[in-house]
Amino acid sequence: MKAVVYRKYGGPEVLEFTELPKPQPKENEILVKIIATTVTTADLRMRKADPFMVKFLMGFPNPKKQVLGTEFSGIVEAVGSGVTRFKVNDRVYGPVGFKPGTYLEYRCFSQDSPLSLIPENVSFEEAAAIPFGGMSSLYFLKKGNVGKGTRLLIYGASGCLGTAAIQLAVNMGADVTAVCSGKNEELVKSLGAKAVIDYTKDSLKFYPGVFDVVYDTIGKSPFDESIKALKKGGIYLRAVHMSPGVIFRGIRAGLTSGRKVIGGTASELPEYIDHLSELAAGGKYKAVIDKIYPLSEIREAHKYVDSGHKRGNVVIKI
Ligand SMILES: NC(=O)c1ccc[n+]([C@@H]2O[C@H](COP(=O)([O-])OP(=O)(O)OC[C@H]3O[C@@H](n4cnc5c(N)ncnc54)[C@H](OP(=O)(O)O)[C@@H]3O)[C@@H](O)[C@H]2O)c1
Structure with missing residues (x-):
């Protein structure tokens, strides 16, 4: 073969x-x-x-x-x-x-x-x-307790994990703000994002204390601004969280800022693929x-x- x-x-x-x-x-x-x-x-x-x-x-x-x-x-x-x-x-x-x-x-x-x-x-x-985008984002959104009414910011919203995350979060009842460039605004809105932040023109520093969860799917969100964009008790999910320096900053932020930072490796559980199949069959995920x-x-x-x-x-x- x-x-x-x-x-x-x-x-x-x-x-x-x-x-x-x-x-x-x-x-x-x-x-x-x-x-x-x-x-x-x-x-x-x-x-x-x-x-x-x-x-x-x-x-x-x-x-x-x-x-x-x-x-x-x-x-x-x-x-x-x-x-x-x-x-x-x-x-x-x-x-x-x-x-x-x-x-x-x-x-x-x-x-x-x-x-x-x-x-x-x-x-x-x-x-x-x-599977790759869908199961990874499902894992992280569950870690962030995303559900009805969650104000969620998705960073890297036009990528594989990002486009999956928008659809999954909308199905969970979250209110999604997508961070992408202007050329992808129409795409992320078509998937269900209510608001868009253009990373080439805007900055997270203008959104202090706004979100319950920030989900960075690509490892490019500015760390301190992402923490500050969270409400007290908020969760910063990071799909790319590998370097010792960033892991240390995550631990420190967890101890001092009243916000939690979660990284790690997504599990590929059978119930995740079954859930994605169910959503896709019902036209709720593509x-x-x-x-x-x-x-x-x-x-x-x-x-x-x-x-x-x-x-x-x-x-x-x-
Ligand atoms: N922890 C885990 O278990 C796990 C699981 C799966 C994946 N991952 C990791 O997740 C990462 C992301 O994967 P992916 O496949 O979703 O990436 P991807 O599809 O390659 O992401 C590409 C998208 O990112 C956007 N982008 C680039 N720079 C940006 C910026 N500065 N701000 C906002 N958006 C930007 C691009 O939009 P523009 O063209 O507009 O710039 C493009 O649409 C990888 O590093 C992978 O290793 C981790």
Whole structure:
């Protein structure tokens, strides 16, 4: 089967086309013919080994796990003898957690992994783009106790996690203010944001004590201004919260400002994918797709995502 591998860390040019043996499902596994996958910021982090500790997951000094791809959609082609949850020809999608590898034609998954049937009204391209942004933002919004009436500021609202977060928060009954550039104002409003702050012209310092929760999806919100934009008792959620300096500032802010800072790694729980499927089936959640590339143009797709300016998701058709 065809696959894309990377044998060293680096830019999009490290991605190479190759042939790998087609896997066979074990007793508890399904074999999925992958129809679509995506290029996520996690793929970029693994490709570049950014931060350095990525090497402890992917291999040292060069990647040992050589196939990228963090989410997929596809068709069940075969099932192991013990599989009861899925059958041949089911349309399925899901995340891959800490076992990346969807830039290929076939992959086996345990029937117990957080997979879901694709709702009838959702295409393979849309389904592939749901898990990474949807599950990550669902995790953080739950950590922030976002619910009816929460005044929520989403920073990086036009990205993958941001476009997911707007829709999820609106479904939770929150009042969403989106931070993005002017060119994305229409997009974030169409997803349900009530107000927009243009980060190229405006500043959070003009919004002191306004929000119950600030959710920074891209790690670019100014730390002190974000804390001050919160009401007393407010929560600052940070999807990118890795450097020791920022973690220290978070602990200090928690002890001195009366606001809480929450980072960490999102869990990919089965109930999250089920919730996203339910919302998508009911027309209440739709992955935003910026561009769709064929697998043959995977390097171009990575280069585009490297720009840091994609809107929502970039999909790859296998
Ligand atoms: N903690 C976890 O478990 C977890 C889980 C998933 C992801 N993450 C992390 O989350 C991060 C974000 O991922 P993503 O996939 O959502 O990013 P993304 O889709 O690549 O974000 C791109 C968007 O960010 C906007 N943007 C760029 N600079 C901005 C700024 N200064 N202010 C406001 N918006 C700005 C861009 O809009 P413009 O073009 O208008 O600038 C663009 O639409 C990644 O670093 C990833 O590693 C963490």
